[in-house]
Amino acid sequence: MDALVDAALEARSHAYAPYSEFQVGAAIEDSDGRVWTGCNIENATLGLTVCAERVAVFKALSEGARKFKRVAIAAHTERPTPPCGACRQILWEFCGDIEVILANPHGVTETFHLKDLFPRPFDASFIR
């Protein structure tokens, strides 16, 4: 299996999700081939929960990574779980039309381009 999917599945094991019990892992590969991982981190307020994808992207950004090639997202669902709307916006901001691989622990994967999951994005092109 794809090492990036394996990294997302492994990251999922670190999820802090006592409220939803819905564990998610993400792994993002940068242009140097480095892999940055994240898991969802919930909060008793619920609203302060941060998704796995954003944890992975923010970890990478905060260490200086700026260009990304692919992201893998892992959850336990039979139909692989897609990124939420907020994460699509963040992924678009920093990764553009990146390859998005959705996976579950049973070896089911689906691959998309972010543009197809997030058509007509609002971005810097409207502000500048």
Ligand code: THU
């Ligand atoms: N979650 C993610 O981490 N990523 C997604 O793409 C979908 C949702 C998390 C947020 C929350 O901790 C739990 O899954 C249930 O919504």
